[in-house]
Amino acid sequence: EVQLVQSGADVKKPGESLKISCKGSGYSFTSYWIGWVRQMPGKGLEWMGVIYPGDSDTRYSPSFQGQVTISADKSISTAYLQWSSLKASDTAMYYCARLMYISGWYIANWGQGTLVTVSS
């Protein structure tokens, strides 16, 4: 069974750094794109970016380029999303997601979500 298990909720102050994780199991971690989706309180879904753990090819949505860093450690089947300096507007639920391709791209599996709260 494919599973994406994310790290727990976190509360940070503005200006602090943060790295959240997503561990994949039940499939070949290096063979599928994995990405991050943001959902701000009461709002819709937004793709942030994706990474191919096999060669670390990473692509960011224009809105998130330069704002976050996506990485992966294939030795432990884990993808990461990190911020160097958090803002209050980064308060949101963050989901990791595994992409598949059958005639077109789609999200086959989702993590349970990591709630990030940034408040002074």
Added chain:
Amino acid sequence: QSVLTQPPSASGTPGQRVTISCSGSSSNIGTNTVSWYQQLPGTAPKLLIYSNNQRPSGVPDRFSGSKSGTSASLAISGLQSEDEADYYCAAWDDSLNGPEVFGGGTKLTVL
């Protein structure tokens, strides 16, 4: 503002058939397949439809998807109270060097 346009809300009574639309452009829905996701309150989204009209195993056949030109639709027949959720469409966009784009989401209320 989302690249794909969905109505913010939809509603129906138990047993009814409801459709949710998703409008895009030639760079996304016009040339790529559409997927749909269901997000029940307080939970992570779940894949409902992929490749325009394919259901993953475990998704009831009450849910169906279609695409025509630069628009797509999700239909739910035999509406049930447990279908009350947010629904999102998504498609790859060739004008962006990256992942898919989502619709703004439609909140479905079962009256």
